[in-house]
Amino acid sequence: MIDLYTFKTPNGRKISIALEELGIPYNVKSVDIGKGEQFKPEFLAINPNNKIPAIVDHTAPGGRPLAIFESGAILLYLAEKTGALMPTDARGKAEVTQWLMFQMGGVGPMIGQLHHFSLAAPAKLPYAIERYQKEAKRILGVLDRQLGSRDYLATTYSIADIATYPWLMAGRNFFPELFQDLHSIPQYLHRVGSRPAVQRGMQVP
Numbered sequence: 001m002i003d004l005y006t007f008k009t010p011n012g013r014k015i016s017i018a019l020e021e022l023g024i025p026y027n028v029k030s031v032d033i034g035k036g037e038q039f040k041p042e043f044l045a046i047n048p049n050n051k052i053p054a055i056v057d058h059t060a061p062g063g064r065p066l067a068i069f070e071s072g073a074i075l076l077y078l079a080e081k082t083g084a085l086m087p088t089d090a091r092g093k094a095e096v097t098q099w100l101m102f103q104m105g106g107v108g109p110m111i112g113q114l115h116h117f118s119l120a121a122p123a124k125l126p127y128a129i130e131r132y133q134k135e136a137k138r139i140l141g142v143l144d145r146q147l148g149s150r151d152y153l154a155t156t157y158s159i160a161d162i163a164t165y166p167w168l169m170a171g172r173n174f175f176p177e178l179f180q181d182l183h184s185i186p187q188y189l190h191r192v193g194s195r196p197a198v199q200r201g202m203q204v205p
Helices: 010-022 071-082 090-120 126-146 159-174 185-193 196-203
Strands: 002-006 026-030 054-057 066-069
Touching (some): 002 010, 054 071, 090 126, 126 159, 159 185, 185 196
């Protein structure tokens, strides 16, 4: 059994989608970041970076519970643990890993910062908003071109898609204007979002 510490953010939804896709039993433990629950000592013992998501795998090798934080690290662990959602050959692994890292280092941070400076910051800073709008738009263009010739980011559906889908959905909900000229991403969102496990996982946090 796996304990999933999560909340209703794109990063939180990544892991519930993966667990649903993999059919791994798990317990949901909500960490309300709006109330500061991520700073409680019991959660900091699991994730010293006080962010969600995190997991504790009570069936980890060696017989001792294993705590893992950072959504990308959790996705890689779950894929390796089950032998699913990640190719076994070196070329396939590299392809999936690069798009996973593209989400971790680009898609999430840029859309997240755009959301902060546009909607959450106490003072509107035009330079910051313009910077993150341009970078989010550029990154969406990269994804749109990649998806122009394939159904998924890599050769097959993988943890790279699971990582990217919740962020694209959040981006489209908050900034629909960024998606107006895109051709492949809307079809991709429908394709991934039609998966029953994705639908269940999106509802969990």
